[in-house]
Amino acid sequence: MPRLRSVLPHRAPEVLAGASAWRQSAACAGLLDNTMFPENSDTAGIEIARRFCAMCPVWEECLADAVVEEGGKAKDNRYGIRAGLTPYQRHGLHARNRKPQADA
Ligand code: SF4
Numbered sequence: 732m733p734r735l736r737s738v739l740p741h742r743a744p745e746v747l748a749g750a751s752a753w754r755q756s757a758a759c760a761g762l763l764d765n766t767m768f769p770e771n772s773d774t775a776g777i778e779i780a781r782r783f784c785a786m787c788p789v790w791e792e793c794l795a796d797a798v799v800e801e802g803g804k805a806k807d808n809r810y811g812i813r814a815g816l817t818p819y820q821r822h823g824l825h826a827r828n829r830k831p832q833a834d835a
Contacts, residue, residue, distance in 0.1 A: 751792070751796070753789040753792040753793075754789070756788050756789050757787055757789050757793065758783040758784065758786050758787035758788070759780075759783045759784075759787070762783075766779060766780055766783070767780045767783065767811045767812050767813075768780075768810060768811040768812075769812065771817065771818070771819070777812060777817060780811075780812035781812060781815050783812075784812060784813075784814055784815035785815060787814075790814045790815060791814075793813055793814045794813065794814035794816070797813040797814055797816075797821055798821075798824070798825070798828075801821060801825070802825075803825060803829075804822075805822070806818055806819050806822040809821055809822060
């Protein structure tokens with residue numbers, strides 16, 4: 732079975748949901764390769780993907796959509812760099828947001 736990232740070119744995360752207006756302004760919009768889907772061990776590829784996110788004017792919207800779309804998915808069921816974060820980092824973000832605040 733082909734890996735997900737080998738069959739889904741990254742055209743911002745619009746492949747995951749209906750197109751939102753913000754996606755048209757994404758720095759990664761129009762990429763037709765796997766730039767935004769580096770292997771977890773590909774540190775150079777991750778850095779290249781993050782450079783797109785670093786100059787992206789809609790990274791906040793991207794992160795908000797990633798949080799909603801990925802929900803509580805496991806680390807290995809998250810794909811690509813989104814809002815400058817790796818799948819593992821987004822999983823960690825989700826886990827931290829779920830923890831009750833001790834001092835609240
Ligand atoms: S923040 Fe990164 S992944 Fe998200 S739309 Fe922008 S360039 Fe693409």
